[in-house]
Amino acid sequence: MKFAKIVFWTAGAWGVLVLTPLYFMYDFVGRQDPPALNHPQLYYGFAGVGLAWQFAFMVIASDPLRFRPMMIPSMIEKFGYVITLGVLVLTRQLALQQFAIAVPDALLGGLFAIAFAKTQQAKS
Secondary structure, eight states, X not given: OHHHHHHHHHHHHHHHHHHGGGGGOHHHHHHHSSSOOOOHHHHHHHHHHHHHHHHHHHHHHHOTTTTGGGHHHHHHHHHHHHHHXXXXXXXXXXXXXXXXXXXXXXXXXXXXXXXXXXXXXXHO
């Protein structure tokens, strides 16, 4: 259970650190990777939903056995993003180098799966 706590606390803290700055980078993102963004509701919606999940990870970390069912949507959140970027690369809508931003999510998704398996053993 200690493993699950560490994984989910780390994931939540990391996510808060990398997602919070997005609220202040809307124009910067458009300049760094043109064209300029033109759907702020999607951009800020992504940032807000992503940030909410980080707090869900922290809730899971507080009691992994109790919140074990929430580990399944947590894995879907991580692997869904990785798969989406993978499809964009395969359809040439995203450069392979840009896929690198999915590596932390792939790693965390794998760690979430291990935590899910380990908490089942602790539950028995």
